[in-house]
Amino acid sequence: MSRIADGFAALRARGTAAVVPYVTAGDPDIGTTRDIVRAAVAEGADAIELGVPFSDPMADGPVLQRSSARALVAGTSLPRVLELVADLRAEMTQPIILFGYYNPFFRYGVDAIAADAAAAGADGILCVDLPVEEAGELRAPVRRAGLDLISLLAPTTPLARARRIARESSGFLYFVSVLGTTGARNALPPELPELVGRLRSVTTLPIGVGFGVSGPDQAAWVARFADAVIVGSAIGRLIEEGDAAGAPGRVGRFVASLGSAVRAVARPCVGG
Secondary structure (H helix, E strand, O other), X not given: OOHHHHXXXXXXXXXXXXXXXXXXXXXXXXXXXXXXXXXXXXOOOOOEEEEOOOOOOXXXXXXXXXXXXXXXXXXXOHHHHHHHHHHHHOOOOOOEEEEEOHHHHHHHOHHHHHHHHHHHOOOEEEEOOOOHHHOHHHHHHHHHOOOEEEEEEOOOOOHHHHHHHHHOOOOOEEEEOOOOOOOOOOOOOOOHHHHHHHHHOOOOOOEEEEOOOOOHHHHHHHHOOOOEEEEXXXXXXXXXXXXXXXXXXXXXXHHHHHHHHHHOOOOOOOOO
């Protein structure tokens, strides 16, 4: 089993969902990102999504667009992100997922990124803009390297297509809670539990929910029916709305609040 699968199995045995912060690597710089991830893990993060900055992050809203731009201005590159993964892996056991767009992976080389990500200690790759029909050339080397290839699904994904995506994915499935780009929302769709339940009918993979989760109350609600609560833009806003030196503390306290809310949920036995 992969580190991701083992992590979900352990959480399922404890009757709780995973808290998964998303952090753009290099925002505002690599050293601060390292400290932010350390703080998140110390405060109970169950896995980390580490964003690879890209110049055209089409799936991201304004907060994460700015985050990616700051990281690029700071000189963040995919090789530097892999160095960061290696540094973090030396001191943490939680899964690390590289979250990015296909262009940087393609330019680096699909065989090379799979091998080098695995060597650095990453556990999975999530490629936002690579549809299942085109994912074969990345999927093969990722699997050879022993990594999970995690896929996105939307509320509008037809059930037959969801079944195919699930069959060709591993680790977990990332269910996008709302149509549109990333960004914290004041409210999440009330039909979200039903949509996640529909997806469960075609897969035994754990299901994480992201895009829109803004705070502890929403995280607790999502934890009632999903296997992971993924939070990105709310963390990006904490990073940009204060001094860099204080960012790890701000993010750590926020992750702690998410964890407390999620673990207080009386959660039914769900998930694969």
